[in-house]
Amino acid sequence: MANSRQQQAIETKNRLLKAAELVFLEHGFQNTTIRLINNKAETGHGTAYVYFKNKEDFLIKIMEDTMEQFTKIASIPFHPATSNEAYELVSNQVKLFLSLAIKKKELMKVFKEAIGVSKEVEARWQDIRDQFTASITKDIMYAQEYKLADSSLSPSLVARLWFYTNEMFMWEVIHESPSNDIEDIIKHMTTIYMKGLYSNPQQ
Incomplete structure (x- = not known):
């Protein structure tokens, strides 16, 4: 019986999360209410509060699940043998x-x-952000250890600078058509990063 109740609770929570995502997309963050989420999920009044404190709690869970997909990209193995391989990665x-x-x-x-x-x-x-910069820091330390990157630079500081650059362009491309082609943005970002950090990028 307990297992059945637990399964029902999981299903209810997931239904609420799916409903919350739809409501956020339709109304935006500020105009979303718990009542709208409950109505969309077709759950009883107050059911949402059994699982989530407020709408921020809903959004944070959705944000964490979404950013997990970005984290997988940051976690792609980074073991280049040359600067050229590093550039491609x-x-x-x-x-x-x-x-x-x-x-x-x-x-x-x-x-x-x-x-x-x-x-x-x-x-x-x-x-x-901190999770991303920690992952980038490890990659930079690897490149420095194998004499591919400038060892005089601080890995954590470079990691923060690199993530903030990516974040800036991320917000730009989701809000409007960027002034440059995406491929052109990628080329310029990567080249500047490589020339600043790596000894012989693309050599």
């Missing part, structure tokens, strides 16, 4: 990152809105 990661942002752009717009008005969502976004 970095370029591919940027392409996958921006392409996924475009694919998820309507949801990303909701995240951006929420980050701007909710301290709770903003704090969780900063945690996600």
